Amino acid sequence: MLLRTAAIRRLGRLAPLFCVVALVLAGCTPDHYPQTALRPLSDFGRIGDDIQTTTIKWAILVFVLVEGALLYAIFRFRGKPTDPEPTQTHGNTTIEIVWTVIPALILAAIAVPTVRGIFQMNATPAADALEVQVIGHQWWWEFRYPTLNLTTANELHIPVGQTVSLKMGTVDVIHSFWLPRMAGKRDVFPNRETRLWFKADSAGEYSGQCAEFCGMEHARMAFHVRAQSPEEFQAWAAHMQTLRAAPAAAAATPTDSVQTASAGATVQAQAPGPDDPQYAAGEKLFQAKGCVACHSLNAYDAPKGLIGPNLANVGARSYIGAGTLKNTDENLARWIENPQKVKQGVAMPYLGVKPEDAKTLAAFLRAHQ
Numbered sequence: 001m002l003l004r005t006a007a008i009r010r011l012g013r014l015a016p017l018f019c020v021v022a023l024v025l026a027g028c029t030p031d032h033y034p035q036t037a038l039r040p041l042s043d044f045g046r047i048g049d050d051i052q053t054t055t056i057k058w059a060i061l062v063f064v065l066v067e068g069a070l071l072y073a074i075f076r077f078r079g080k081p082t083d084p085e086p087t088q089t090h091g092n093t094t095i096e097i098v099w100t101v102i103p104a105l106i107l108a109a110i111a112v113p114t115v116r117g118i119f120q121m122n123a124t125p126a127a128d129a130l131e132v133q134v135i136g137h138q139w140w141w142e143f144r145y146p147t148l149n150l151t152t153a154n155e156l157h158i159p160v161g162q163t164v165s166l167k168m169g170t171v172d173v174i175h176s177f178w179l180p181r182m183a184g185k186r187d188v189f190p191n192r193e194t195r196l197w198f199k200a201d202s203a204g205e206y207s208g209q210c211a212e213f214c215g216m217e218h219a220r221m222a223f224h225v226r227a228q229s230p231e232e233f234q235a236w237a238a239h240m241q242t243l244r245a246a247p248a249a250a251a252a253t254p255t256d257s258v259q260t261a262s263a264g265a266t267v268q269a270q271a272p273g274p275d276d277p278q279y280a281a282g283e284k285l286f287q288a289k290g291c292v293a294c295h296s297l298n299a300y301d302a303p304k305g306l307i308g309p310n311l312a313n314v315g316a317r318s319y320i321g322a323g324t325l326k327n328t329d330e331n332l333a334r335w336i337e338n339p340q341k342v343k344q345g346v347a348m349p350y351l352g353v354k355p356e357d358a359k360t361l362a363a364f365l366r367a368h369q
């Protein structure tokens with residue numbers, strides 16, 4: 001009885017420590033982290049997560065059994081100073097076989113799902129998968145949909161419930177495509193194709209990041225994925241296909257893009273239309289300042305090999321500069337005025353654009369949704 005009271009009192013003294021540990025562990029919840037791999041939202045993501053969970057379960061079991069046995073032995077067989085020297089033993093074949101076989105079986109239990117997972121992740125996706133070509137650039141991402149003849153940048157639209165097959169490469173250095181909630185990390189190389197596939201479970205906007213140091217602005221090489229219902233995705237693709245070289249370009253008006261271009265398009269409602277004088281002034285500046293040399297405004301049948309990101313729907317994107325800034329009018333104008341101030345070393349040079357011209361250009365680009 002006395003012993004039990006002492007033990008309870010000792011536990012009571014440890015209560016503050018338990019509270020602190022609980023508080024610290026509460027901070028570990030993956031819900032607050034948009035780039036957590038611990039809450040997978042695709043079949044591909046779950047393969048890795050299942051392997052990790054299996055491994056952790058085995059590790060916990062081993063830890064509890066081994067540490068439990070150790071603590072039991074320490075307290076149960078604790079010697080007293082008056083005890084005689086214990087019997088000395090040299091090896092025990094039975095025990096040695098047992099503690100060799102048990103870890104081998106545990107490793108096999110981990111290896112089987114791991115190897116199966118590796119094969120599943122490297123399998124060729126089914127023929128009905130949506131193919132997307134991913135091209136890494138210092139420091140932004142180009143996405144091409146060959147079957148739809150569409151090109152976009154930094155924001156990848158995908159349909160929920162359909163496998164997406166990514167075929168990836170880069171035009172310069174090695175990057176790494178990483179979309180934690182949907183897919184694993186895959187390095188992308190010049191002159192070599194790497195592949196990745198996944199099928200998104202749920203609609204939403206998810207962020208990803210280049211995960212391989214690729215130069216000064218590696219940290220500002222993010223991208224976003226907009227997983228949409230198949231209908232929304234079809235509408236988006238159909239709308240993007242209207243963003244093409246004249247004369248069909250006239251079909252794209254900011255009004256229908258607000259309906260089809262999905263979330264993040266709220267600020268774009270007041271964007272000037274092609275008949276607006278500000279739009280015309282912006283268009284002139286876009287030519288005069290040489291923007292056309294690096295950027296295309298056609299999503300459909302876009303020219304290949306341009307240095308700068310495709311801007312056909314830039315007005316509807318959530319971010320500019322590959323996740324560097326929120327896509328507001330002020331930030332867009334700030335970027336155009338001097339991109340080097342925002343993202344040092346970026347391929348877009350300081351073009352000496354005056355602040356009022358930057359605003360006009362921003363308004364012109366805002367109309368491109």
Ligand code: CUA
Nearest residue numbers: 175210214218
């Ligand atoms: Cu691209 Cu880091």
